[in-house]
Amino acid sequence: xxxxxxxxxxxxxxxxxxxxxxxxxxxxxxxxxxxxxxxxxxxxxxxxxxxxxxxxxxxxxxxxxxxxxxxxxxxxxxxxxxxxxxxxxxxxxxxxxxxxxxxxxxxxxxxxxxxxxxxxxxxxxxxxxxxxxxxxxxxxxxxxxxxxxxxxxxxxxxxxxxxxxxxxxxxxxxxxxxxxxxx
Amino acid sequence: xxxxxxxxxxxxxxxxxxxxxxxxxxxxxxxxxxxxxxxxxxxxxxxxxxxxxxxxxxxxxxxxxxxxxxxxxxxxxxxxxxxxxxxxxxxxxxxxxxxxxxxxxxxxxxxxxxxxxxxxxxxxxxxxxxxxxxx
Amino acid sequence: xxxxxxxxxxxxxxxxxxxxxxxxxxxxxxxxxxxxxxxxxxxxxxxxxxxxxxxxxxxxxxxxxxxxxxxxxxxxxxxxxxxxxxxxxxxxxxxxxxxxxxxxxxxxxxxxxxxxxxxxxxxxxxxxxxxxxxxxxxxxxxxxxxxxxxxxxxxxxxxxxxxxxxxxxxxxxxxxxxxxxxxxxxxxxxxxxxxxxxxxxxxxxxxxxxxxxxxxxxxxxxxxxxxxxxxxxxxxxxxxxxxxxxxxxxxxxxxxxxxxxxxxxxxxxxxxxxxxxxxxxxxxxxxxxxxxxxxxxxxxxxxxxxxxxxxxxxxxxxxxxxxxxxxxxxxxxxxxxxxxxxxxxxxxxxxxxxxxxxxxxxxxxxxxxxxxxxxxxxxxxxxxxxxxxxxxxxxxxxxxxxxxxxxxxxxxxxxxxxxxxxx
Amino acid sequence: xxxxxxxxxxxxxxxxxxxxxxxxxxxxxxxxxxxxxxxxxxxxxxxxxxxxxxxxxxxxxxxxxxxxxxxxxxxxxxxxxxxxxxxxxxxxxxxxxxxxxxxxxxxxxxxxxxxxxxxxxxxxxxxxxxxxxxxxxxxxxxxxxxxxxxxxxxxxxxxxxxxxxxxxxxxxxxxxxxxxxxxxxxxxxxxxxxxxxxxxxxxxxxxxxxxxxxxxxxxxxxxxxxxxxxxxxxxxxxxx
Numbered sequence: 001x002x003x004x005x006x007x008x009x010x011x012x013x014x015x016x017x018x019x020x021x022x023x024x025x026x027x028x029x030x031x032x033x034x035x036x037x038x039x040x041x042x043x044x045x046x047x048x049x050x051x052x053x054x055x056x057x058x059x060x061x062x063x064x065x066x067x068x069x070x071x072x073x074x075x076x077x078x079x080x081x082x083x084x085x086x087x088x089x090x091x092x093x094x095x096x097x098x099x100x101x102x103x104x105x106x107x108x109x110x111x112x113x114x115x116x117x118x119x120x121x122x123x124x125x126x127x128x129x130x131x132x133x134x135x136x137x138x139x140x141x142x143x144x145x146x147x148x149x150x151x152x153x154x155x156x157x158x159x160x161x162x163x164x165x166x167x168x169x170x171x172x173x174x175x176x177x178x179x180x181x182x183x
Numbered sequence: 184x185x186x187x188x189x190x191x192x193x194x195x196x197x198x199x200x201x202x203x204x205x206x207x208x209x210x211x212x213x214x215x216x217x218x219x220x221x222x223x224x225x226x227x228x229x230x231x232x233x234x235x236x237x238x239x240x241x242x243x244x245x246x247x248x249x250x251x252x253x254x255x256x257x258x259x260x261x262x263x264x265x266x267x268x269x270x271x272x273x274x275x276x277x278x279x280x281x282x283x284x285x286x287x288x289x290x291x292x293x294x295x296x297x298x299x300x301x302x303x304x305x306x307x308x309x310x311x312x313x314x315x316x317x318x
Numbered sequence: 319x320x321x322x323x324x325x326x327x328x329x330x331x332x333x334x335x336x337x338x339x340x341x342x343x344x345x346x347x348x349x350x351x352x353x354x355x356x357x358x359x360x361x362x363x364x365x366x367x368x369x370x371x372x373x374x375x376x377x378x379x380x381x382x383x384x385x386x387x388x389x390x391x392x393x394x395x396x397x398x399x400x401x402x403x404x405x406x407x408x409x410x411x412x413x414x415x416x417x418x419x420x421x422x423x424x425x426x427x428x429x430x431x432x433x434x435x436x437x438x439x440x441x442x443x444x445x446x447x448x449x450x451x452x453x454x455x456x457x458x459x460x461x462x463x464x465x466x467x468x469x470x471x472x473x474x475x476x477x478x479x480x481x482x483x484x485x486x487x488x489x490x491x492x493x494x495x496x497x498x499x500x501x502x503x504x505x506x507x508x509x510x511x512x513x514x515x516x517x518x519x520x521x522x523x524x525x526x527x528x529x530x531x532x533x534x535x536x537x538x539x540x541x542x543x544x545x546x547x548x549x550x551x552x553x554x555x556x557x558x559x560x561x562x563x564x565x566x567x568x569x570x571x572x573x574x575x576x577x578x579x580x581x582x583x584x585x586x587x588x589x590x591x592x593x594x595x596x597x598x599x600x601x602x603x604x605x606x607x608x609x610x611x612x613x614x615x616x617x618x619x620x621x622x623x624x625x626x627x628x629x630x631x632x633x634x635x636x637x638x639x640x641x642x643x644x645x646x647x648x649x650x651x652x653x654x655x656x657x658x659x660x661x662x663x664x665x666x667x668x669x670x671x672x673x674x675x676x677x678x679x680x681x682x683x684x685x686x687x688x689x690x691x692x693x694x695x696x697x698x699x700x701x702x703x704x705x706x707x708x709x710x711x712x713x714x715x716x717x718x719x720x721x722x723x724x725x726x727x728x729x730x731x732x733x734x735x736x737x738x739x740x741x
Numbered sequence: 742x743x744x745x746x747x748x749x750x751x752x753x754x755x756x757x758x759x760x761x762x763x764x765x766x767x768x769x770x771x772x773x774x775x776x777x778x779x780x781x782x783x784x785x786x787x788x789x790x791x792x793x794x795x796x797x798x799x800x801x802x803x804x805x806x807x808x809x810x811x812x813x814x815x816x817x818x819x820x821x822x823x824x825x826x827x828x829x830x831x832x833x834x835x836x837x838x839x840x841x842x843x844x845x846x847x848x849x850x851x852x853x854x855x856x857x858x859x860x861x862x863x864x865x866x867x868x869x870x871x872x873x874x875x876x877x878x879x880x881x882x883x884x885x886x887x888x889x890x891x892x893x894x895x896x897x898x899x900x901x902x903x904x905x906x907x908x909x910x911x912x913x914x915x916x917x918x919x920x921x922x923x924x925x926x927x928x929x930x931x932x933x934x935x936x937x938x939x940x941x942x943x944x945x946x947x948x949x950x951x952x953x954x955x956x957x958x959x960x961x962x963x964x965x966x967x968x969x970x971x972x973x974x975x976x977x978x979x980x981x
Contacts, residue, residue, distance in 0.1 A: 006345050007185075010192075032473060036420060039427075039466055050188045058188075059452045059459045060258040067462025067495065068254040071488055072247040074469055078485070079244055130451035132512055136266035139259070140281050147284065150259060151291040158252045158295040162304055165245050186323055190352050190448035191437050191456075197356035198433035202426050202580055206410070209576045214409050222414035224477040225571055231415075231477075243489045246660065250492040253668070257499045261455055261512065264503050264675075268510030271683050282683045289672050296668065305664045306657065381782045383791040541772075650782040651775060666768065713780035718787055725789075735789035 011051055018044030035070070035077045042066050056131050245304055249296075256292050260285060321444045326351040355447055359436045367586035368398035374645045380737065381649045393740045408575030413475060416572065420474030424467050425573070425580040431463030432584040435591045440514045442604050442630035443614040453514040454502050457595060458495060461550070464584065465491045468569050471581070475572035483568025486558050490659060494549040494556075497667035501543035504536055504671075504678040505529055505599040518603030519611055530600040531699040532692075533685075535677035540600040542671045547592035548644055549663070552585060555651040558659055593640035594633070601636050604629035804881045804919065812864045812879040815857050816922040817897045821876035821912045824852050824904045828868035828877050836861035837868060841904065850904045859885055860893035874909050880919040895925060 021040025028034045042065040049058035139147045224231050263285060271278035299305055326347045330336055334343075372387065372395060379386025388394035412421060438453040440446040450456050465488050472484015506512060508529055509520035521527050530540040549556035570581040597603055605611070606629055614625040654662065685691045718733070725733040793799055807813075829837045840854040869878050887893055905912065 030417075032417070033419070036466075036470060047192070050191075051185075053185070055188070055450070055452050056262060056455075059455045062459035063455060063462060064251070064254050064258050066466060067459065067492065068247070068251040070466060071462075071469065071492055072244070072251055074466075074473075074488075075244045075247045075485070078473070079241055132262050132451050133266050133269075136262035136264075139263050140266060140270060140284060144280070144284060147259065147263070148287055148291075151256070151288045154252045154255060155291050155295040158249065159298055161248045161252075162245065162299050162302065165241070165248060186348070187448035187450050189348065190322065190355075191434065191450070193349060193352040194356045194359070194437050194447065195430050195434050197353055198360070198430045199426050201360055201433075202429050205406070205580075206576050209406050209410065212407050213575060214407075216409065219414070221409075221411055224413045224415060224475065224480075225566070226478065227566070243485055246489045246493055249664070250496065253496045254492075257458075257496070257503075258455075261499075261503065261506065264506045264679075265510060265512055267507055267679065268682065278683060282679055285679055286676060289676055293669060293672060296664070300665060305660065377786070380788075380790065381785045383785060383788065385790050385792060385794055388794075646779060646782055647775075650778040666764075670768075710776070710780055710783075713777070714783045714787075717781050717784040721788075731789065733788050735787060737786045 007051065011048070014044045014047035014051065016044075017041075018048065020044075031077050032074075035073050038070055038073065039066060042070060054131055056135055249299060252295065253292070256288070260288060263288075322348070322351050322355050322447065352447070356433075359447065360433070362441075363433070363436070363583070363587045363590070366590055367583060368402065369395065370586060370589075370641060370645075371401070371582075372397045373642075374648075376740070377642070377645055378649050381646070388740070402579065405575050405579040410577060411572075411574045413477065413572050415476045417474045417476060420470045421572070422474075424471035424474055425577045427467030427470060428464050428584045429467075429580045431460050431465075431467060432587050432591070434460035434463065438514050439591065439594045440518055440598055440603055441633055442626045443611060445604075445626055445630055446515060449513050449515045452512050454506060454512050454517070454595075454599070457591070458499055458502075461491070461495070464588070471573070472569040475569070477572050479566050479571045480569050483571065486656065487552060487569055490552070490556065490558060490663075491550055493660065493663040494546040494667070497663060497671040498543055498546035498550060500668070500671035500675050501539040501546065502595075502599055504539040504675045507675065507678050507682060508532065508536065514598050514603075518598050518605060521602045521605055523602060523605040523607030523609065525602075525703075526696045526700050527605075528600060528602040531696055531703055533678065533681050533695045534699060535674040535681065536600070537699055537702070539671065539674040539678070540596070542667055542674065543600070544596055544640075544643075546663075546667055546671075547596060548647065549659075551588045551592050551644070553589065553644055554648040555654050556659060557648075557653060558656055589641055589644055590637060593637040593644065596640055597633060597636040601640075603636075604633035606632060804883075807881045809881075811881045812866050812869075813882045813919075814859050814880055814885050814895075814922055815862060815868065816878060816880050816882075816895075816919065817855055817857070818876045818878075818916050818921060819852070819855065819897055819902065820905065821874045821909075821915060822852070822855065822905070823874055823876075824850065825873070827871045827873070831867045831871045833865065833867065834861050834863060842901075844901075844903075847903075851901045852898055852904050853901045855897040857895045857897065858893060859895060860890060874912065875915050878915075878918055880922050882919050882922050895922075897921075 018041050021037045021042075021044060024037030025034045025041065028037060042061060046058045046061040046065075049055075049061055226232070263281065267278075267281040267285065270281040326344070329351065330341055330344055330347045334341065334347075336344075375397070376386040376388075376394070386394070387397040390396040390400045412418060435457050437447045438450050438456055440449070468487040468491070469484045472481045472487070475481070505517060509517040511517060511520070521529055525531055529536050531537065570578055573581060606614075606625065609625065614622070614629070617625055681695075685695070722733045725731070795803065804813075824839060824841045826839055829835075829839050836858040838854060838856040838858070839852065841850055841852045843849070844851045864879065866879060872878070885893075
């Protein structure tokens with residue numbers, strides 16, 4: 001879309017969406033609401049990626065984070081004990097350490113951003129090219145080793161997660177809530 | 184490319200507006216006769232017992248876990264699969280790099296799947312191997 | 319060139335006599351044109367999804383030796399309209415114990431996620447909203463919004479059935495996304511692009527140019543994609559999320575009126591999306607036999623419009639055939655159990671679809687395209703397809719003939735009653 | 742749920758020997774059975790439907806095609822009813838409601854109310870069995886659609902009438918089964934034309950309903966329920 005004003009407006013809208021989602025995650029009383037509010041953050045960030053002409057990253061953001069991570073988080077939340085007690089399941093604790101951590105994180109992000117791009121606008125081209133093939137080519141040439149390392153990492157992740165989860169499941173098998181029939 | 188993504192944005196907005204508009208217009212058409220019995224949730228005609236928000240079978244969680252791993256794999260392999268054709272078409276034999284790389288990736292993931300399979304975590308209702316395991 | 323881009327530029331040039339590249343308000347013209355396009359897509363969804371509900375019920379009637387809805391309009395063809403209006407006039411109920419924000423937001427997410435997929439469906443040679451470079455991945459991505467919406471509906475209703483339905487739905491949809499993605503990966507490997515138009519362009523109009531008949535692995539991938547598409551559309555035999563006999567209606571049980579209708583709407587349109595993706599990925603999409611895409615692009619005036627209309631008709635026809643197959647499967651096969659569902663996905667479809675993608679990759683590396691082996695393979699697969707179709711027709715005829723004489727003896731009438739004779 | 746009896750370790754649920762072969766056998770079976778099933782359902786697309794469209798395309802009313810012993814909506818022939826209350830007593834659901842009193846002027850017994858709640862009735866037939874005078878019987882009528890729930894109560898006595906004193910043999914012949922009901926059924930929808938049924942009035946149970954003057958005629962004032970016009974009155978002719 002031409003006209004940088006539109007881009008700026010869209011940027012602020014998407015940023016607002018992401019930030020509203022993040023704020024809801026942090027401040028919502030109900031842990032389930034927090035989990036669902038992540039959707040706004042993920043989609044907003046994906047929109048920002050799309051605005052930065054990073055099409056593959058945007059789509060992968062939606063696919064992996066909304067389609068996978070969010071579902072996992074929701075399942076995890078719904079599996080937590082005492083979730084039904086909770087309009088109050090998200091108490092705000094440790095305000096000062098939290099603030100410090102937030103400031104440290106913000107500083108890190110600002111430093112990274114400035115280092116990576118410098119004070120210049122990223123959105124320059126009106127019709128930037130697709131990033132799918134460049135990324136694919138890079139994964140086949142420069143980043144062959146990381147690519148394969150990722151598969152090993154995924155293997156390790158799966159093994160570890162399954163081991164931990166199934167162990168807990170077996171331990172919890174005696175509990176009265178868990179012993180129910182498969183649904 | 185930005186044009187394409189603006190199409191996506193506008194489509195999503197329009198669909199949300201359609202839903203909102205239909206519901207809003209329906210407001211003038213539909214009756215509104217609130218009633219405590221209507222506001223009850225449905226539980227086969229009985230009075231609902233307790234809240235529905237309780238814990239359920241944790242196997243769903245495990246499925247989501249396995250899915251995330253595969254989802255990440257899909258996200259990573261699709262760009263490679265996209266360019267694989269071009270690599271294979273090259274005459275200098277570098278196409279085998281693509282083939283071997285994707286194959287290796289698949290094999291490692293399949294090994295993970297085989298492990299989960301072998302542990303019996305993919306069976307929804309796991310068979311009890313010994314009576315001691317009974318809850 | 320995107321058709322909407324073109325139309326918007328045309329609008330700016332002819333109506334405002336301005337150059338779209340420099341005119342400051344071009345983006346408004348773009349937004350308007352795209353918005354109109356979105357409304358057209360919605361009209362297509364409504365006009366498609368509506369009558370298909372009626373057709374499905376008539377087909378179900380025939381399969382179960384009964385008649386089906388035939389009261390509203392000639393042969394009941396306005397039944398869907400009556401249902402829609404009825405739902406619109408129904409009271410909008412919100413359970414008192416529901417989690418209200420989530421309950422109210424869920425239909426938006428489900429419908430939006432479904433509708434978003436229409437952006438990349440290539441209805442015709444140039445009839446596409448936006449040809450994204452990440453087309454297929456995009457469809458996989460927006461569908462995940464539906465998953466979240468279903469989970470939201472399930473949780474927000476605070477009803478046990480709804481929660482079970484929502485959770486089952488989410489687990490099923492995410493599980494079957496894996497085999498469908500791997501089956502599509504086989505196509506992506508063949509086409510070398512993710513864009514939907516690119517994939518259609520890599521095929522041709524004749525059946526031996528379709529991906530499904532290219533080699534055995536793609537044939538298997540097509541079948542596996544079709545199975546997982548049915549599962550992702552929550553259709554029988556994979557309709558556990560809304561198993562009436564177990565959890566009444568699933569995630570949408572507490573919804574009434576228009577909100578409920580949007581869930582149904584999304585389900586029906588989803589069926590079309592799945593059929594359309596299968597068509598574009600495996601069955602040659604909109605390709606007109608004997609007419610190359612370049613010829614369509616070079617055509618001028620009404621010829622161009624005619625080609626577009628023809629390609630549109632071909633695409634919709636192929637998709638509708640698949641939709642009918644999905645409908646027939648619904649009234650044929652019994653529902654799977656939840657453990658069978660998961661086993662089918664993770665033990666059968668996932669490894670096999672990965673295998674088919676691998677097979678396609680190896681064949682691509684080993685067999686030269688257009689070579690003798692390639693053509694032998696295509697011919698063999700086409701023959702297999704024809705044999706399967708022939709065996710099917712023979713079997714249908716044999717089943718029919720086995721009962722025909724008995725019926726005649728008992729009822730004194732002929733059993734033959736072709737589908738076009740609507741009872 | 743927690744199984745109460747520990748299930749034995751079931752060897753037959755294990756995959757059979759030759760698991761790899763079983764795996765591919767499953768795939769083959771899935772495809773071939775789906776193929777068979779699809780061909781069967783497809784063949785039904787060319788078969789004549791078995792059902793007959795109701796109520797347009799049938800030769801005679803369904804009521805006439807039903808067996809004689811069909812248990813449809815109950816009906817009472819008041820000419821033969823002696824108000825013995827046997828039916829009311831035996832009804833397990835209490836859907837029959839009879840009231841009678843002595844007329845202070847003539848000294849005769851009068852029945853003021855004979856209501857049957859067909860919404861409550863479960864069509865068990867006990868009342869018809871127990872009726873010694875062949876007055877109460879199941880008909881073959883089943884189309885008793887009404888527009889409001891209170892119309893489901895059939896009023897067989899619209900105004901107080903004398904109870905017959907005749908012996909069973911002397912009584913007039915039982916009217917044709919269903920003829921009384923058929924007269925009443927068209928009136929179902931307009932029994933209480935002035936009343937608009939609202940869910941709130943229904944759900945709020947008897948207390949507000951009593952307050953509303955237009956609510957269902959209550960058993961408290963049976964004599965006053967002679968409101969319906971003569972045209973609407975389904976009451977059979979007075980016995981001589």
